[in-house]
Amino acid sequence: KDTYKVFLNMSYSGNSWQAAAANGIKALAATPPYDKMVEFKTVISGTDVQRQISDLQSMIAAGADAILFYPLSPTALNRVVKQACEKGIAVFTYDVTVTQACAHNVSSITARYGANTAQWMVNQMGGKGEVVFNHGVAGTTVTNTYDEQAYGVFKKYPGIKIVGDFYGNWNDATSQEEVAKILAAHPNIDGIWSVDGSYGSLQAVINGRPDRLVTMAGQSNNGYRLAIADPAMQAKGLKGVSSSSGPSVGGYAFKLMMEVVTGKTKLEQQNVEFPLPWVEPQDVKVCPGEDFVDGCNTFPADKVSPLFLDTALDGKTLPELSIDAVQTGNPKPGATIQPLPPVKYADTLPGINCSDCTAPADWLEPNLVKPIPVPN
């Protein structure tokens, strides 16, 4: 078979994360040799689950070979996913997952973001201080999973006090407003834990308490990465780690799906873990050009918006992408698709990427950061 009918189904649209992921996927689909092999179509379903079900049904009816989608719910789409699998369609999700066993979930959700970042903050804060907790979107599995891990870690240290928490909806503007309000009530906070919206959170602290910044964990907005690596900011107390699932998971999932569909790779398990990005202040390296080469991972401030997600690019797995590619969806000139490194299979987490399964015993523990002992 030399051409494949491939659908990308986006749910939300209009926010930077979704846009960067979709553009990355589009650029890859237009990069040789896929430009000739793939009959590629993007469908936006919006935020209504029923619409996504309807669109997936349409894709099945239209004779898709492969469907890559961002599910609105881990369980609500199971039936239609099963229908697709039964038709022999390769079904891949990116970033968030479904519990239907025949789908391939490509995600960092199992990489213990919550536990690792919380532990990192605890370590930096010496096991004590006031922390503000920036949840993601209420009612989602991702948020609940990360929250549970992070809470578990913070709770181990009696010196850590969570003085405020809010739902920032993975949104910088909202996070900024909420942090500004909390800061006014709790002027002495020492740390902000977040999944996304960390640049907004940081802005609120810079505006409200410019001479004393905080320890943070969060998303990899370019502005945030520049800030944590900025000595002036560090001098005022900013310590931050940039992590959290990036839009490049979409491109990665696409490449993996194409390798599977074309028979280049055979997956032994359904769930694939996309490595969690992890950039501490000393790891920030500014890129001279338009893409990530030689291990650089950040752009100068005048090149992109501070909200630009550096994790839209990935030097290791997605060398085909550039700034322009993830902003417009056009392929990087001269690029060709490079093979992927071997995959890492994901842990099973019930209710997240499987239904009848058990989670590993230590799934609430950090696995990237070594815990410091509890101070007394």
Add this chain to the structure above:
Amino acid sequence: MMAQPSPWYRRLGGGALPAILLLVLMLAVYAVYEPSALTSFGIGNLLNNAIVLALAATGLTIVVLTGEFDLSGAGVVAICNVLAATLSMGSLGSMGTLGFVLLVGLAVGLVNAYLIAILGLQSLAVTIGSLIVCQGIALIILPAPGGEVAEAIDGVTGDIFGIPYAGIMMVAIALGWTFLKNTRWGISVYAVGADPVASRLSGLDVPTTKFLALVLAGLCYGAAGFVYSAEIGSGDPRISDSFLLYMFAAVAIGGTSLMGGRGGVLGTLVGVGILTVMQKMLFAIGVAEYYTNIFNGLIMIAAIFFGQLSPLVARIAHRRPA
């Protein structure tokens, strides 16, 4: 000499007639571009996609006809969905769950009805409040998507003798409304929406009419939540704002005036059809991505616009000098 649309025209749905034509046209386009559209699989899918919105928008239509607003529908659907996902596998069973979610719908409807019909608070403001409360309750019951609904509930998406249950429900809604509309209460719904003062002076019980409408709407939302659970087979505490907007869009496209007193459920069903087929048709003819949004918007405007033209045309055609 009295200028008025002829009765046949009114019986055919009056303002909804052009919407019906548009729906048929869209269905035709869809069928031409997507051969599987007319298979039982295609039709079944279509009906199942439409039925939840149809039930919810039916409830909303009744409230809107009385001249009030109700935003709580999306919240009730969310609560009922998470309840179905947490209860139906337990001792309550599927019928028990159905009964329970209808009770929940009823309860929310009663609260809205008390605040709006009895205390006379503004319906839009009140139901913004009850929407938020319902969304909160759904989150408390089920903090993250999950759960499972009983096999028997799942069966709602199936068919009997090749006729999808969703189709049967659709017909039941249409018949049910045709019946209700011609009862005393149905007549007072229209009267109250058109002119509350005159209705009161005519001896109609305005608060009771509104009260019943809001309660019935609650029941419809409960039923919608139940069927929604069957559709997605699990629970999800979040239901998007767009569902609410589609509810209102279906009502308006179906020719029901948001000021009350004019329109009806049959038109709403057509509106639901247009919104559902629109998605399918755009996919089939290959309109993708951003253009879907643009076309969605334009089709909604077109549906309404033709709806407005037609009574005008009918009037002019009828108005020839005697």
Add this chain to the structure above:
Amino acid sequence: MPVALQVNAISKSYGATAALQDVSFQLERGQVCGLLGENGAGKSTLVKSISGVIRPDSGQILLNGEPYSPKSIVEGNQRGVSTAFQELSLVPTLSVALNLFLPHPERNKLGLVPARKLEQQAAGILEEYGVREIRPSALIGDLPLGVRQRIEIVRAMMRKPSVLLLDEPTAALSDREWLFGLIDKVVAEGTSILYISHKLDEIRRLCSRCVILRNGHKVMDSEVKSMTDDQIFTNMAGRSAVETFTSRASVIRVDAKPRLEVRGMKGPGLEKVSFKLAPGECLGVAGLEGHGQSNLFKALVGLSPVTEGTILVDGTEVSLHSPREALKHGVTLVPEERKSEGIFSDLSTMANISMPVVDSVTRFGLVDRNAERRAVTAVTPSVNLSDRFLSYGIGALSGGNQQKAILARALISGAKCLLLFDPTRGVDVGAKQNIYAMMTAFVRDGGSVLFCSTELDELVHLCDRCLVMYRNAIAGDVPREELSQDRLLSIASGFRPGSATMPASRVGDVQ
């Protein structure tokens, strides 16, 4: 005679306004009692208290000797009290038949309301009450105001009440004899009627007794025969005046170009209408309801489509496609339907009146309340509207006072040509005199008035000339010296001068 209705010292206040204070009276069986009073005297409030729409603050009512305090209008109906309201209570989107049988139309075994059957019954009832030309399936909203008024009356009567309350039933009726006939009939059957009207001749024709209210108090309760018009009037207004028409000299400026000239105007409900209206002229338009007067008035300001014909203002051809354009050419309409086309019910009376000039009473872009008040109080005396109402929301005013406010608004707009559609509808006797004086002064100052009225005597006495409409066309143009009620009525009913044929239908061929 046995007492049918006994009202004992009832009071009702709206906020600071005492609409009724300690009003007592009684109504004997088979009696027609007139209720008179200035606009805002509390007549409608009394009617609403008796019919169960509002509950009085204090006092009690006895119906046929038994205590009666209706919680709702339905209860009132059940106890045998029914009402034709001043602001009609018909639902515009329902059919005539359904409206007649509200609130509890008959049901079949399934609980459904059988539309066909109701329409047949309604046809029978309308026939019985002499309303022949209305199709029972027609929607109320499609019918002219006069027809709606008839249906309102029929609905009140068909319930065979023991006490019937008629609140200004003739306000929009051009054929009063129809009503008088019905009243005579039901009174003979023993019904008692409380009859509200501002027209003394009606009171004299129908009522044996009359009660007069002023500022919420009963000031008089007496035999009608024993009262002179002047006495009645003095009791109502607290000052002496008589309902008379002082004849005035013609002030028509014949030399000037016609202010308004219409040539061959055609449109829906209008057949080839042509006329001229000179500066200083008051031109009447007579006709039974449903013969095109309202279409004519609406067409002149672009509210009703015109398919053919031309309109000239001061000799130049103009297009009046909207009331806005019309106003630019100095033509303004005082509309027929006060409720939906006249008042802005959420605004104060002041704001209602000042609306046409609100742009010019501003200072630094903001409305200058003092300038606004000055502008408004300059016109309110001409319509006899008391200044204390200006700060009230207009919705709280009595019907007649609302009408005065709308007239004041037409005056303030500075139009040279007023199209007055029944401007004295529901206006009390005193105020009527003021409105007549206003019109007289307006034409004397060179203005022109096109004046439609359901009261023929107004037309006869005020107009320089009168057009009579029949079947959407102008059937007659009667000069001042030939003006008489009989003449107008005969043309309006379809008698051609010199033709002896009876018209096919009395009230237009609405079918």
Add this chain to the structure above:
Amino acid sequence: MQDNRTTTASAAAGPEKVRGRQWLRPDAKPAALVLAATLALIVSMKLVNPAFGSMTQLAAILITSIFLVVASFGQGLVILTGGIDLSIGVVMGIGGMIIAGMTRGSDDMLVYALPTALLCCTAIGVINGIGVAVAKLPPFIMTLSSGTTFFGVGLALTAGSSQQPVAPALQHFMSGSWLGIPLPVWFLVVFAVLATLLQNGTAGGRKLYAMGSSPGAARVLGLPTTLLTIVVYGASGLCAGMAGILLAGYSSSATLDMGNALLMPTIAAVVIGGARVTGGAGIYLGTLAGALFLSTLSTVITILSLSQGLRSVIQGGIIIGALLLQSNRSAPRR
């Protein structure tokens, strides 16, 4: 002749007996009540948590309420005429995106970018207005559809991502202060005064009330209803654009969907402030109070540290409570 003129003397008392001027205009009552509810919220929170209610906190509440205050002025005007504007969220996003896209992180282009952004947003509003006033489409569908459509256009033009940071001057405006009071608070005060004057002081505002109160009478009287409708929707677009620009300045970048979360609150602010959804009643002071109330409520909810479910229940409950406060059972129902 049974003439009882004895009562004549007392008759003169009648309705003339109007009590002295009411201390509060009736339409200002909801505004006052909602403001009182806002204060009650602050006070009760202060009792629970003494740190609450500091000057910085109040300033934070005011600054974060500014988007709602500005956007709901436009929504309020539209609702006043009996319409509704569902495109506000999208227009906010578009306003922010234009500012970000044109200024590209420097102040040079700001003088061009500001008018361009405002103009584009106003234009969307004007299109809404034309649809409603000329094509006679129901406002609900017209604005919903145009929102969807322009969201699609915005997506197509930007590929969905915010390309550039926002001009620093805007960011400084949102974080700076003058005389010890944050600049946005100054802006808020000036905006509120202007908006109140515009809606409740000018002749144009008066006409909007008339139009909303009785469209039929407005037409017969010859008010320029078409023009006013278009202006009102245009103003709503303008306000939404302004709110979007402020939001972009506040968070120093823009996304197309950043206004979505504010659509519902704009409607809520207007109706909680006592405006009637069907038009003709309600003053801007009420809308302002409603916006401040919602903003304070969300702060209180943030501070409470509860699960989102409970937060929603409390938030919704307090909104209904604030409405109950306004209910007037003795008032005649319309």
